[in-house]
Amino acid sequence: MVDKDITKRPLHGIKVLEIATILAIPSCAVHLSDMGAEVVKVESLTGDPHRYGIGPILPNESKGFTVINRGKRSIALDLGKQEAAEIIEKLVKQSDVVLLSLKLADLQKFGLRYEDLREWNSSLIYLEHAPYGPKGPFSQEGGYDVVAAGMSGLASILARDINGVPSDLTPAVADWATGLASALAVVTALLHRNTTGEGQKVSTSLLQTSLILAGNQIHWFAATDPPAWERVVQELAEGQAKGAGFDEQRSVFKRITNPGSGPETNTYFRNYRASDNFFAVGALSVALQAKFCEVLDVVDPRTPDFDMNRSEDYDTLVQFTRRCEDIVRSRSADFWISKLRQAGVPCGPFNFPHEVFDEEQIVENDFVVNLEHSKLGEYKTYGTAVKMEKTPVFPTISSPGLGEHTAQILGELGYSLDHIDQLIRDEVVTQAE
Template sequence: MKPLENVKIIDLSRILSGPYCTMTLADLGAEVIKVEAPSGDDTRKWGPPFVNGESAYFLSVNRNKKSIVLNLKTGEGKEILLKLVKDADVVVENFRPGTLDRLGIGFETLKSVNPGIILASISGYGQTGPYSQKPGYDVIAQGFGGLTSVTGELGKPPVKAGFSVADIGTGMWAVIGIQAALLARSRTGEGQWIDVSLVDTMISWHTYLAGNYFASGKNPEPQGGAHPNIVPYQLFESADGYFNIAVGNENLWARFCTVIDMAELKDHPDYATNSDRVINREKLVPLLQDVFHTKTTKEWVAELEAASIPCGPVLKFSEIFEDPHVLAREQVVEVQHPTAGKVKMTGIPVKLSGTPGEIKSAPPILGQDTREILSSLAGLTDTQIDALERGGVVMAGSVAEIDIV
């Protein structure tokens, strides 16, 4: 069995945070029914790049799911959704707070249909508080939540993270919340409402930066590739690229000084302890940088690794996804999509020895499973489904109907 086998999830989410959450759950065995509006998940149209008309963005976070198209603005659409919820374990959504209530399918309504239902709501600022109605986007959350202010180089404009960490991190919190709620329900029989937000994610991840602020009252500043509490623990430029080192204790520092042929630094009063090095980083780092310009990244990494000093190159994606370790960890997988053909994507990061996850199916085309779901789970006949489709309540997709753009 897969760890989440027999867990049924109704996925009302779109774009990134919710779909990343539900893809993770699907990888671990849950049955995920992706409920889309007739226009489809917004990211189906985000690009280029497209792969035979399919958005690379959409493909990256929607594998292992079934797609049903329901118009939730119609009474029939809501009725069908509630039929699906009756047999479900979890509903995931990332609309603006209050949207489900306005549609008539809020938590109390869902609970009246299924007392054990777990609703996971993902939003920008949370379901409560004075900013709850503000729209939530990753870049806004990174700024409001403080990540942007500590990212980049000192004295230069703030920089957002290179990928959507607020969205993806909140999707991960939702996964954790759902698993905790499923465990709690197994003990109490009761469902509950999970409230996670992009801003809360950013704030919770500050950890030692927040601790430093609480202790000192000083706003943390961007460190570029460096660390505020450890030196040297940062990015350096080599003769042909960049690499990172992490000298996290005095034993490492002693070996490090030997490898770079600067043994005189080991017991130097300005650098002997990490506290000394943090205080005097502005003198030490330029000294080290001059040394590292003398050899290539490959040469420095080899020498440092031979002395068991944590280090690593800064890789481009073309290098990451050809690396033998990455391939051995099955972090590049290939699936067959009905219109895009063979599609590569990242693998499952959680490795379970007894009940491993599995990538069983490619991301669905819009409405690919509408007819099957309405028939098997909602108990509708073909005649009833045809009538709903003519009325604009549902849409049953097929590969033949997809436009290649």
């Protein structure tokens, strides 16, 4: 049972100001909120665009926005107005952390660069998210996961082929991973501040995160790779000239740089189709592969002189993989999962989204949680990224309505009710009904 005393959470007392939209940095703020930070989300008068994105469920709110903005309060204001700039200054002065995902030009336009905010709060932790990095030809542009995944090569590994064209990556893995990386950066900077008293600027990037996610697939070694890459360049150029589709182009790189890595020869680390459902197997070591073969009553054809570059050896492994597939399809997924687990082979069920919330392993570990939305009632969503024994981590409140807490936050900053009403009439801020 998780201790629900909010004062014991590790970031209790830390104030975070989020001036960000869509996914990567708002997801960072969720992690900080789960750890106890008080998060104020600054939105434009029309709101974070994610409010109008995937799965609309209310005016000004979508399912996508709801699950990525829990644990926050919302203040909506027009950053272009002087009175709004004064509100931001007051908020920055009382904050420990500011999270920003604006374009570099907009940071300068609205006076939100680190150099500006440091004048108001020298101990501030300032996280700047430059999607493609602060230098280079794309440095001034707003960023999206799909662009970073394409530029980094991550999409060339994970995308599906749709009519010869690579798909986008769903979910937006670079966005989500950047949120985690950003939370790590903030917590590390807070630790440094606790030791030295110094604030600092920290930076994260969708492009860098995408490269890290592809780290065990995208690399280059001078001792082995130049000849293979020369062949890749040549054959890709030939394929592109002939109008080859995405899968055909991707197979060129795999065939040359990692022979035998295609699905037709992947026996031990994959999803299988049983008679009734799919299930996953992860047998990477030789010992685990031997156990897998024992359960299926098959013999791995690879001998000490086996060479995937020889066509006859390659074909032999293809036939072996197909035989394993045929055997697996003769019985149910539960049958094979039981047999393989008894033998010590890592495996497990393959769930679609509607099955996740009933998966015993997930439920028993509180990997999903129930939250209460002020207008929608109960909903289920992902749990916290970490569990901590002495300083419990847990979400508290659902996502805010657009400007739901504007008056409350302004009151805490010392604004009178009359002044707040005037700011609303002047369209400097907006307050949800």
